Amino acid sequence: MMVDLSAIASSWPYLMRGLWFTVQITVVGVTGGIVFGSLLAVARLSRNRLVATLATAYVNLMRSIPLILVIFWVFFLVPWAIGWMTRSGRPVAVGASLSIFVTFVLFEAAYYAEIVRAGFRSISPGQYSACEALGLSKFHAYIYILFPQAIRNVLPILLTQTIVLFQDTSLVYVISATDLLGAATKIAQRDGRLVEMYLTVGVIYFLFCYAASQLVKQLQGRLAYGAR
Amino acid sequence: MIEISNVSKSYGSFQVLRGCSASVARGEVVVICGPSGSGKSTLIKTVNGLETIDSGEIKVGGFRLAPGVTEVSALRRSIGMVFQSFELFPHLTVLSNVTIAQTKVLKRSKAVAEEKARSLLARVGLSGHVTKYPAQLSGGQQQRVAIARALALDPEVMLFDEPTSALDPEMVNEVLDVMTGLARQGMTMVCVTHEMGFARSVANRILFMDGGEIVETADAVKFFDDPQSERAKAFLAKILKH
Numbered sequence A: 001m002m003v004d005l006s007a008i009a010s011s012w013p014y015l016m017r018g019l020w021f022t023v024q025i026t027v028v029g030v031t032g033g034i035v036f037g038s039l040l041a042v043a044r045l046s047r048n049r050l051v052a053t054l055a056t057a058y059v060n061l062m063r064s065i066p067l068i069l070v071i072f073w074v075f076f077l078v079p080w081a082i083g084w085m086t087r088s089g090r091p092v093a094v095g096a097s098l099s100i101f102v103t104f105v106l107f108e109a110a111y112y113a114e115i116v117r118a119g120f121r122s123i124s125p126g127q128y129s130a131c132e133a134l135g136l137s138k139f140h141a142y143i144y145i146l147f148p149q150a151i152r153n154v155l156p157i158l159l160t161q162t163i164v165l166f167q168d169t170s171l172v173y174v175i176s177a178t179d180l181l182g183a184a185t186k187i188a189q190r191d192g193r194l195v196e197m198y199l200t201v202g203v204i205y206f207l208f209c210y211a212a213s214q215l216v217k218q219l220q221g222r223l224a225y226g227a228r
Numbered sequence B: 001m002i003e004i005s006n007v008s009k010s011y012g013s014f015q016v017l018r019g020c021s022a023s024v025a026r027g028e029v030v031v032i033c034g035p036s037g038s039g040k041s042t043l044i045k046t047v048n049g050l051e052t053i054d055s056g057e058i059k060v061g062g063f064r065l066a067p068g069v070t071e072v073s074a075l076r077r078s079i080g081m082v083f084q085s086f087e088l089f090p091h092l093t094v095l096s097n098v099t100i101a102q103t104k105v106l107k108r109s110k111a112v113a114e115e116k117a118r119s120l121l122a123r124v125g126l127s128g129h130v131t132k133y134p135a136q137l138s139g140g141q142q143q144r145v146a147i148a149r150a151l152a153l154d155p156e157v158m159l160f161d162e163p164t165s166a167l168d169p170e171m172v173n174e175v176l177d178v179m180t181g182l183a184r185q186g187m188t189m190v191c192v193t194h195e196m197g198f199a200r201s202v203a204n205r206i207l208f209m210d211g212g213e214i215v216e217t218a219d220a221v222k223f224f225d226d227p228q229s230e231r232a233k234a235f236l237a238k239i240l241k242h
Helices: A005-044 A049-063 A067-085 A096-121 A125-133 A138-175 A180-191 A194-222 B040-047 B073-077 B094-104 B110-123 B139-151 B169-184 B196-202 B220-225 B230-239
Strands: B002-011 B014-024 B029-033 B055-060 B063-065 B079-082 B157-161 B188-192 B205-210 B213-219
Touching (some): A005 A096, A005 A138, A005 A180, A049 A096, A067 A138, A096 A138, A125 A138, A125 B079, A138 A180, A138 A194, A138 B094, A180 A194, B014 B040, B014 B213, B029 B196, B040 B055, B040 B157, B063 B073, B079 B139, B094 B110, B110 B139, B169 B188, B169 B196, B196 B220, B205 B230, B213 B220
Parallel strands (some): B029 B188, B029 B205, B079 B157, B157 B188
Antiparallel strands (some): B002 B014, B055 B063
């Protein structure tokens, strides 16, 4: 069987549109996931039992169901939920892209929450005391002192999780969204170019992830305090 | 300035503080000493609310701490604290360590805060290190930054919790010198320390603790020359032998 490079060339713009959506999901998932995940982490460490329990329950729930199921649920249930909330009684279409963004933020937040929580745990209790002794408010202490240290302590793990997220975006095929893999699949089936398409996207996924993992390696060396 | 009345505290069934009462006058330097596990650190941490108390009352300036009192931020602003393990913020430069609470807590402008920080860092002998990170400094230097950080809020009282215990022997004196200078300038100070030379020459009074109680309170010189309680005698015999 011959590999036809022209098949790749002619479908390149479409693949790139798919890649662009993949990147969008990743960026939204990482940003939203870290922000929401950090709030969950702080909530889990809270002295308020109710807040801590709710956050823990959320994180454990999300971590015990497959992503593919959550993608499915959000896509089919959110329109109903919005319809119910607006009392219109009928589902409101939210579109595949929006439902995917929401899914990734909600789902990845649970994983980022655990990583950020480990980051907070790695800070010595004396740092909390120092913040208190200086009269810093809880908010200021978290924003300026604790969060930067927590993130820094777990930055390599955060990046690793981000690589996983990048790969997980391919699961949006279940709702026929056109991410990188979705685009490749559609062309592969239309043109009968399965080998070319799947090889190409494989290479693209590999290049992205390899570059990111090299970055992680570099960061690990440079992260020691004072080593700059 | 500080009035500690009948303060008790337990961790579960273990009572760390038993009916402690003491007072510190403005401008006075008081050293708390005693064997390890005697409750010294716990007592000093109750003064700025880092440790809650189960019963009794503490007054600092115009502020009052008692069981269940949770509004402590104003009190903490008027008290500076120096920790055994420095607890500088490792991700911030020396200068930022000294300015952060000024700008966030006292809402000083960046320029005012930095000027204050620079003059305090000069005072503790660290003018040349403002742009460094804590990890690039020696232990003694870090502890002096920590003192400058605490002083930046213009506290009326300074608390020192074993400030030299984590230091290599050759660095102890540079920190004690800074503390002595502060005392000479009239700062009200409470220090938990094992540095008996410092206690004798700088402190006005000694609080001797054992088993969670304040066993003896005496003028510094009198405490070392003529301790009254058997427990203080035993303690001094042990630490002054060599």
